Amino acid sequence: MRTALFLLLLLAVAAIPGSTFPQRSIDAARTAQWISDHPTAGPILDDLGFFEVYASPWFAAIYLLLFVSLIGCVVPRTRVHWRQVRSVPPRAPRRLERLPAHREVVVDGTPEEVRERLRGALRRRRYRVHAHDDTSLSGEKGYLKETGNLVFHVALVGVLVGVAWGHLLGWRGDVIVPVGSTFANTLSRYDTFSPGPWVDPNDLDPYTLRLDRMDVAFETEDTGPGQFGQPRDFRASTTFTDGDGTERSEEIAVNHPLETGDGTVFLLGNGYAPRVTVRDAEGTVIYSDATAFLPEDNFYTSVGAVKVPGAVPEPLGFAGFFLPTGVIDDERGPHSVFPDTLDPQLALTAFEGELFPGGRPQSVYTLDTEAMEPLPGDEADQLRILLRPGETFELPGDRGSITFDGVERFAGLSIRTDPGKTLTLVAALTSLTGLVASLVVRRRRLFVRVGPADEAGRTVVAVGGLAKDDDEGMDDELAAVLTTDEGPR
Known part of the structure; x- marks a missing residue:
C-alpha cells in the first residue's frame, strides 16, 4: 500500500509539466513557438517528453507501475478477507475486563436463557455470532469496512483501465x-x-x-x-x-x-467570421472566404489573420481586429463596446512576404511576420485599414484590393x-461507494460470558468489546446490546 501511495503521488507530480508547458497534441503552434523562444531549454525538454507528457514513456511507466502495485495490493488482501469472512469469530477471552470496553451486570434468568436472549440481541445488531462453549458468545461485524476498502482499490484499477482504454x-x-x-x-x-x-x-x-x-x-x-x-x-x-x-x-x-x-x-464556443474578398490588380479574385476571428474579451473584440498565398508579386497577409460594435480611441486602440454586431468594423494591418517561414506550424488566428515586410501607408510608416461591411480598400503599388463583404457567425x-x-x-462511482463504506462502517468484536449469580434465578453477564481501530462508540454499543428488547435488562 505504501508503494501504491508513493506511485500515486509520483503520478501527480509527473502530471505537473502537462499543465505547465504547452502540449503538442493540444496546440502544436504554441509548442513550436515556446521551443523557438527558449532555444536552450526547449530542445532538451522536448527530448525529455515535456511537451507530450501523457504520451511519454516515463509517464506510462509510472502509470503501469501504479496499476501493477494496486493489483499486487488487492489480490493478497482479497484472499485474507475471504478467509476472514468464512471463518467464525474468535473465542471469548476469559477476562473480559481487560478489553478496552467492558461491562458486567446481574440480570434475572438462568444462564442458558440469558445467553439465548443475548444471541438474539447480537444478531439483531447484525453480528455474526458463534458459541465456542456453553457459557460464552463471540460476535463480529463490520466486514463491509474491508470489503469497501477492497472495492475502492479494485475500482481504482477500473479507473486506470478506463482512462487507458480511452487514451488508446x-x-x-x-x-x-x-x-x-x-x-x-x-x-x-x-x-x-x-x-x-x-x-x-x-x-x-x-x-x-x-x-x-x-x-x-x-x-x-x-x-x-x-x-x-x-x-x-x-x-x-x-x-x-x-x-x-x-x-x-x-x-x-x-x-x-x-x-x-x-x-x-x-x-x-462561437464568434464572428468576417467574409473578406481579395482581388489582384486586374480585379481577379484570389481569396474569398469567411475567416474566423478569435474573441478576446466579453465584448468579442476579436483577433485574426487573413492569409493570401496566391497574391502577386508576393503573398499577402492581413492581421488585426474584428469589432462587432467598434470604437477606436487613443487610449485603448480598436475595441468593441458590445458583443453583438451593432456597428461591425474590420481594423487590419497589411504585410507581404513569406507566410510560413521555415514551414513551422502556426495558429490560424495569428500572422507570423518574421519573414514579411509591412506595406507602407500614405502618412504612417505602416498601412492601416479600417473597413465596414461593403467597403473596399485599394492596396498600394498595384497590389489589388481588399473588400469587407459582411459578417457571419461561426460555431467552435x-x-x-x-x-x-x-x-x-x-x-469512479464504485470507488466512491467503497470509500464511504470503508470510512463509515466500524469493525467490531463483542464477547459475552454468562454465569450463575449468588442469588437463585439470577445470572452474571460480562460483556467486552474490541474495535479494530479507535472507536469511541464501543461503550454505547455494549449498552445497546444489554438494553435491547432481546437482551437482559
Whole structure:
C-alpha cells in the first residue's frame, strides 16, 4: 500500500509539466513557438517528453507501475478477507475486563436463557455470532469496512483501465464551422485532430453536419455590475446526415451535445467570421472566404489573420481586429463596446512576404511576420485599414484590393470519442461507494460470558468489546446490546 501511495503521488507530480508547458497534441503552434523562444531549454525538454507528457514513456511507466502495485495490493488482501469472512469469530477471552470496553451486570434468568436472549440481541445488531462453549458468545461485524476498502482499490484499477482504454482508442478533433457551411467527418476537415495510438484517422464514421443557424443572446440591460453584454444563451441549429443519407435536425447547446454514434459533438464556443474578398490588380479574385476571428474579451473584440498565398508579386497577409460594435480611441486602440454586431468594423494591418517561414506550424488566428515586410501607408510608416461591411480598400503599388463583404457567425465544435468513459464513470462511482463504506462502517468484536449469580434465578453477564481501530462508540454499543428488547435488562 505504501508503494501504491508513493506511485500515486509520483503520478501527480509527473502530471505537473502537462499543465505547465504547452502540449503538442493540444496546440502544436504554441509548442513550436515556446521551443523557438527558449532555444536552450526547449530542445532538451522536448527530448525529455515535456511537451507530450501523457504520451511519454516515463509517464506510462509510472502509470503501469501504479496499476501493477494496486493489483499486487488487492489480490493478497482479497484472499485474507475471504478467509476472514468464512471463518467464525474468535473465542471469548476469559477476562473480559481487560478489553478496552467492558461491562458486567446481574440480570434475572438462568444462564442458558440469558445467553439465548443475548444471541438474539447480537444478531439483531447484525453480528455474526458463534458459541465456542456453553457459557460464552463471540460476535463480529463490520466486514463491509474491508470489503469497501477492497472495492475502492479494485475500482481504482477500473479507473486506470478506463482512462487507458480511452487514451488508446479515443480521439478528439476541433473545428470551426461558419453558418451555412458543412462539416464532413474526415481527417482533412479538422482544424486540430488528436488520435489515440490505436486509432486509424482514416477510418472515421462518415457523416456530415451543416450549421444552419447560430443563435446567441446577450444581456442588453445593465442589471448589475458586469452583467451588461454577458451571454445568456448559445444554440447551434444543425442538419445532421449519417452515413446512410438520413437527415435530421439537431440542436447543439451548452451542456446539450449531439451524439453521432462515433463521437459526441460539443459546442465549445462561437464568434464572428468576417467574409473578406481579395482581388489582384486586374480585379481577379484570389481569396474569398469567411475567416474566423478569435474573441478576446466579453465584448468579442476579436483577433485574426487573413492569409493570401496566391497574391502577386508576393503573398499577402492581413492581421488585426474584428469589432462587432467598434470604437477606436487613443487610449485603448480598436475595441468593441458590445458583443453583438451593432456597428461591425474590420481594423487590419497589411504585410507581404513569406507566410510560413521555415514551414513551422502556426495558429490560424495569428500572422507570423518574421519573414514579411509591412506595406507602407500614405502618412504612417505602416498601412492601416479600417473597413465596414461593403467597403473596399485599394492596396498600394498595384497590389489589388481588399473588400469587407459582411459578417457571419461561426460555431467552435469539438468532436470527441472516449470508449472508456462509461467504465471510468462506473468505476469512479464504485470507488466512491467503497470509500464511504470503508470510512463509515466500524469493525467490531463483542464477547459475552454468562454465569450463575449468588442469588437463585439470577445470572452474571460480562460483556467486552474490541474495535479494530479507535472507536469511541464501543461503550454505547455494549449498552445497546444489554438494553435491547432481546437482551437482559
